[in-house]
Amino acid sequence: MIDSARNDIVDVVVIGSGAGGGVIAKELGEAGVSVVVLEAGRRFEPRVDYPGEATQFELGATTVFAADDARRDRFTTPPGTWYALNRAKGVGGSTLRYLGISPRLHQSDFRVRTEDGVADDWPIRYEDLEPYYTKVEYELGMSGPGGAEANPFEPPRSQPYPTPPHPFTKASRAIKRGADRLGLHLVREPLAIPTRNWNGRPACVGAGACHLGCSIGAKSSIDVTYVPRALASGRVEIRAQCMAREITLDKNGRARSVVYFDHDGREHEIAARAIVVAGGAVETPRLLLMSTSSRFPRGLANSSGLVGRYFTEHLSVFTFGLFAERLDPWRGTPSGGIIQDYCATSARNDFVRGWATVVTSVSHWPWHVAQRISGWGVEHKRRMQQIFGHFAVVCSNGEQLPDLDNRVTLNPVVKDNFGLPVPHLVNRPSDNDRAMLQAIVARQTELLEAAGATEVWGNTHLPGMASHYTATCRMGVDPGTSVVDPSCRTHDVPNLFIGDGSVWVTSGTANPALTISALAVRTAEGIVASFTRREL
Amino acid sequence: MKHAGSVVRHSLGLLRERAPRAMVRAAGWLSPAQRSALRRREREALGEGLGYFTAREGALLSAVAELIVPSDESGPGIRDLLRAGRPIAPAIERQLRSAPAAGALYTRGLAALDHLARRTFGAEFVKLSTQQQIMLLGQVDHMGRAWSADAGLAAKLRNRTIALYHQWTGVAPAVELFPVLVHDVMRTFYVDPASWAWLAYDGPPLPHGYYPDLRERPVREQGGHRSAVAR
Numbered sequence: 001m002i003d004s005a006r007n008d009i010v011d012v013v014v015i016g017s018g019a020g021g022g023v024i025a026k027e028l029g030e031a032g033v034s035v036v037v038l039e040a041g042r043r044f045e046p047r048v049d050y051p052g053e054a055t056q057f058e059l060g061a062t063t064v065f066a067a068d069d070a071r072r073d074r075f076t077t078p079p080g081t082w083y084a085l086n087r088a089k090g091v092g093g094s095t096l097r098y099l100g101i102s103p104r105l106h107q108s109d110f111r112v113r114t115e116d117g118v119a120d121d122w123p124i125r126y127e128d129l130e131p132y133y134t135k136v137e138y139e140l141g142m143s144g145p146g147g148a149e150a151n152p153f154e155p156p157r158s159q160p161y162p163t164p165p166h167p168f169t170k171a172s173r174a175i176k177r178g179a180d181r182l183g184l185h186l187v188r189e190p191l192a193i194p195t196r197n198w199n200g201r202p203a204c205v206g207a208g209a210c211h212l213g214c215s216i217g218a219k220s221s222i223d224v225t226y227v228p229r230a231l232a233s234g235r236v237e238i239r240a241q242c243m244a245r246e247i248t249l250d251k252n253g254r255a256r257s258v259v260y261f262d263h264d265g266r267e268h269e270i271a272a273r274a275i276v277v278a279g280g281a282v283e284t285p286r287l288l289l290m291s292t293s294s295r296f297p298r299g300l301a302n303s304s305g306l307v308g309r310y311f312t313e314h315l316s317v318f319t320f321g322l323f324a325e326r327l328d329p330w331r332g333t334p335s336g337g338i339i340q341d342y343c344a345t346s347a348r349n350d351f352v353r354g355w356a357t358v359v360t361s362v363s364h365w366p367w368h369v370a371q372r373i374s375g376w377g378v379e380h381k382r383r384m385q386q387i388f389g390h391f392a393v394v395c396s397n398g399e400q401l402p403d404l405d406n407r408v409t410l411n412p413v414v415k416d417n418f419g420l421p422v423p424h425l426v427n428r429p430s431d432n433d434r435a436m437l438q439a440i441v442a443r444q445t446e447l448l449e450a451a452g453a454t455e456v457w458g459n460t461h462l463p464g465m466a467s468h469y470t471a472t473c474r475m476g477v478d479p480g481t482s483v484v485d486p487s488c489r490t491h492d493v494p495n496l497f498i499g500d501g502s503v504w505v506t507s508g509t510a511n512p513a514l515t516i517s518a519l520a521v522r523t524a525e526g527i528v529a530s531f532t533r534r535e536l
Numbered sequence: 537m538k539h540a541g542s543v544v545r546h547s548l549g550l551l552r553e554r555a556p557r558a559m560v561r562a563a564g565w566l567s568p569a570q571r572s573a574l575r576r577r578e579r580e581a582l583g584e585g586l587g588y589f590t591a592r593e594g595a596l597l598s599a600v601a602e603l604i605v606p607s608d609e610s611g612p613g614i615r616d617l618l619r620a621g622r623p624i625a626p627a628i629e630r631q632l633r634s635a636p637a638a639g640a641l642y643t644r645g646l647a648a649l650d651h652l653a654r655r656t657f658g659a660e661f662v663k664l665s666t667q668q669q670i671m672l673l674g675q676v677d678h679m680g681r682a683w684s685a686d687a688g689l690a691a692k693l694r695n696r697t698i699a700l701y702h703q704w705t706g707v708a709p710a711v712e713l714f715p716v717l718v719h720d721v722m723r724t725f726y727v728d729p730a731s732w733a734w735l736a737y738d739g740p741p742l743p744h745g746y747y748p749d750l751r752e753r754p755v756r757e758q759g760g761h762r763s764a765v766a767r
Contacts, residue, residue: 057740058727167750205745215742330739331746366737367726376604376677376718377670385610388735 010034011536012527013258013272015244015287018093019513020500020520021278022222022230023136027524029233033531036270037230038242038260040072040279041089044096044223050213058367061212065090065097071417075282076424083425084464087280091240092223094280094467095513097211099335100192100219101358102142102514104133106343107155109399109508116345116352118432119402122505123477123486126155132518134159137190139229140220141198142514144190151187153340163194166204171329171392172336172359175321178451179339189338189358192220192514199225206332211362222517242268245420247275247291247300247496255300255496261418274527274536278499278520281311281469285408285502286423288473301473301490306483308408308472311427312507315355315398315437316466319444321453322391329361329392336361336392342443343399343509351435355398356509357444362393393458394447395466396440397509400433402471427463437461468512473502487526488519495536499523569706573647586625588632588639593646594625599662600649601721603669611734614725627724638716645713649676651706673714680711 012028014021017039025037044050044064051060065088067073077083088096107126112119134157136142144161145151165188168176172186179186193204193214204218217224230236241263248269250256257271277284285308289299299307336359343354363369366388373383406428410421429437441459448456476482479491488503490496499520501512508515530536566574583594598614601624607613614624632639649672653661657668664672679702683695702708725731732739 051740052742057742059723167747169750204747205743206747206750207741207743207745209741326736328738330737330741331750365739365741366731366735367723370722370726371719376673376722378606378608378610380722381605381608381610381613385735389737 008036009271009273010036011272011531012036012274012276013038013270014276014278014499015258016040016093016278016280016283016500017091017227017238018222018278018280018500019095019516020093021276022092022095022226023517023520024276024278024499024524024527025236025238026226026230026233027521028527029230029236031524031528033235033528035230035236036272037236037238038244038258038270039089039091039093039238039240040243040283041091041093041240043091043238043240044213046213046215046217046224050215051209052215058365061209061363061365061368064212067417069417071415074414074416074422076411076414076422078426081428082463083427084462084467085282085425085469086464086467087282087469090223091227091238092221095192095221096213096223098192098221098467098511098513099210099333099360099362100221101335101338101511102137102140102190102192103151103338103340103356103510104155104157104190105129105508105510105515106153108344109506109510112353112506118352119506120474120476120481123475123482129515129518129522130156130158132521133157133514135521136514136517138162139199140192140225140517141194141196141201142190142192142220143188143195145188149187151338151340152185153343161190163196163198166191166193166195166206166333169327169329169332169336169359169361171327171361174323174325174327175359175392175394175447175451176337178447178449178453181450182447184339184341184447186337186339186359189335190514191333191335193218193333194220201225204333208330208332208334208361208364210334226517243418243420244279244287245290245418247277247287249293249295249300249493253295253493255493265418274495274497274530276497276499276523276527280500281472281502281504282408282423282425284498284500285472286410286421289408289410290420296492301483301492301496303492304480304483306474306481309404309406310402310471310474311406311408311425311469312400312402312471312504313427313464314466314468314507314509315396315400315429315433315440315461317396317398317437317440317444317459317461318360318465319394319441319448319459320391320457321394321448321451322387322455322457323451323453324390326389327361327392328389329364334360334362339447340509342439349435349439351432351439353399353401353432353436354509355396355436355440357394357396357440357447358511360393360395364389364391392448392453394444396444397466397468397511398433398436398440399507399509400427401430402474402506403428403430408472425464429461429463468501468507470501470504470507470512473498474505475503476505488523489526497523497527565703567704567706569651570644570647570709573651573706574643577643577647583625585623586629588629589625589642593643595662596646596650596660597625597628597642598623599669600673600717601724603666603673604718604721605725612730614721616730617725617728620730622728624721624724628720631720631723641709641713641716644709645717646710648706648708648710648713652676652710655705655707676707676710676714679707680714683711
C-alpha cells in the first residue's frame, strides 16, 4: 500500500546519485529546478565509515560497501557461467569505490560503424562532448600530464588538466621499463584525484585505499564533489536508502511518478514533471522493465525492444608479474599509468577495435596478499615472502563489441530484499572479443616480461571484473533501433530521460565515469532548456 | 568454575537460527562420536582467559594454528605472537563475536579433528609428532578440496556419498572447519605488526599516506614491536 503522507510533486526526480545522477541533480538545482534524488544505498561519511588509521585497517576494509541484507545485490547468470557485477550502492554510486581513472573517449569511439564497419556510430561526436568533459574535469580537479609527458593518443583538449599528474609509483616505473623497451607509451593516466587542494578538499596523500572509500575526501567521488554543490543550491533533496520500484504513466503517456520503498520497506510515491533514470547499465533497464503498463507491456520506453539489450562491458584481463626488486605497490595511488598504443584497429590484427592497459595495484597489503595464495603452512609462508611487495598488476579495458544477445532481463523467480525481480545478466564474448582477448593476453605477458618479470600469472579473461557496464538503453536518432535520442530523452516518453552509461552506443576503452558525467551535464542542460521552453 | 556446557548449547541454538540450511542440517544430526565428544566437553573447564573455548580446545587450536603459520627460520609465526603476549585462541574468540554460528563450527570441528587423530594414531592431536599433525591436516585439507571440486555428475555423487559417510564417522566437521580456521588464523597473523616487520611492510597507509615522494616510512612502534624497513 502506498503511504500518501509523503506524496509530493517536484520538477524532476532523479533515480541514482552516481557519476550520472549526482551530476544531473547539481546542474538542475543550480539552474533553479527543484529535484528529489532517490538513492538505493546509504550515505557514507568518509571519516567515520571508511578505514582509517588502525592496526585493524585491513579487517574493516572488505565490508565497507557491503549491503546489510545480501539479497539487495543479488543477480543471476545462465547456469554454468560466472560473472562479476562490481558496483557500489550509496550516495555517490560506484564512484565511491572507483579508482578515479578518467580518460576521455577517443574521437573514433563515436564512429565505430563508419571506421570499422561494425556496431554503430553514436549520434553525437567527440567535439559535441568536449566542452562538457572540460567542465567536469575542472569540477573534479582532474590530475593529468601535459607537455612532453602527455599521452600521444589523447584526443584534442581545449584546456590542460586542472592539476599536475601524480608521480609514477614504483610498480609503474618497473612496468614503464618494459613499455619503453617495446616502444609503447606508458603515461600517467588522468585521475579524478587532485594533486593540489581543490574546492576545499585536501590533496591526495598517496595512501592507495581509493577503492575502500577515501577517508580524507581527496578522491573526487561524486558524494564529495557534485553532491555538496547540489545540496548547496537549496533546490535538491537526496533521499538515501530509497529504492525505486516503478515509474508510472499518466493517461497521456507521460511519466507521472516514481513509486519507491524507503529503508523500512514502506512504499511512497513522488510525482514529477520529468524523471531521470540513472541507476547504471543494470539497474536502469531493470527499473524500466519492471515498469510495465498497458501502453508499454514489455517495459517502459521499450517500444524498440532494446531496453536491456546490448549489455556491454570492457574485456578485462588482469596479469600479474613477479619482480626481483621491491615494488611496494601499496604506496601511492593503486593505478599507476595507462598505455593506449593498442586502442585503434590495426591491419595486423584478426579483430577490429582494441584495448587500453592500465597499471592497477589494488590491495597489496599483507592480509589481502595472503588471501591470494592458496594452501597453508611452510609453503604458503614461503610464497608470501616471495611475492609480497614484489608483484605488479596490469589490467586491460578491451572494447567489447555490442551484441544484441547480451542483455539484462528480469529473473522471473529470484527476488531481492524488497521482493523485486533481480537482474539476470547474459554477456558472452563474440568472435571479435575472443580474438582480442588472445592478443591482450599475449601483449600483457610480453609487456611484463620486457619489464623484467620473472614469473607471470593470472592473465585470463574475468567476465565483469572491469566493473564498466554500458549500452543497455542506447542512444540513436531512429526510435526503432535505439531507446533514447541524442539528448538522452527516451523516444517513447517525452519527459523521461536516461542519465547514465546505459545510453552509450559502443564502449570504447575509457573507464566510463568521466564520459557518463560529461553526458550528464549535457543532458541536464537539455532538460533545463525544455523547462524554459515550457515543454516539461 | 565456568563450564562449557551452557555456552555450546547456546551457540548451537544460534547456529540453527542463523546458519544456512546446509549447515543446519549438518548440525541437526550428530554422529555418535560427535555426540559423546560434545557431552565430554560440557564437563571441561574453559581455558584461561577464554570465554568460549575450553582449555583442551584452546591448546588444540594453538597447535593447529602454529602449523598453519609456522614460526621457522624464514620468519615469525603464530608462536611468536604467543611469545609477545597475543595468543591465538582469544583472538579467534574475538572474531567469533560477530559470527556466533561459527562458534559451533569450531567446537564440532575441533572435536572431529581429535577424533580423527585418535582413530588414525591412537592419541589426541596435541600429543602427536609434528609430522603426524601435518599429515592429518593435509588429509583434512585434501578431503575438503576433493568434496568441493568442480566435477562431473558421477564424481559429484561419489563425493557426496563420501561426505555423508564422514558425517557418520564424525570426521566431516573437521573438513568443514579447516578452511575457516586457515582463513581466521592467517587474518590474525597478517594484521599483526609482527608479520609486518617480517615483510618490511610500512603500513597501515592511512592517515599519512606516502606522498609527496612515495618515501619509505619507519614501521611505527606498535604492539611492542619496533623495526625499521631495512633495505
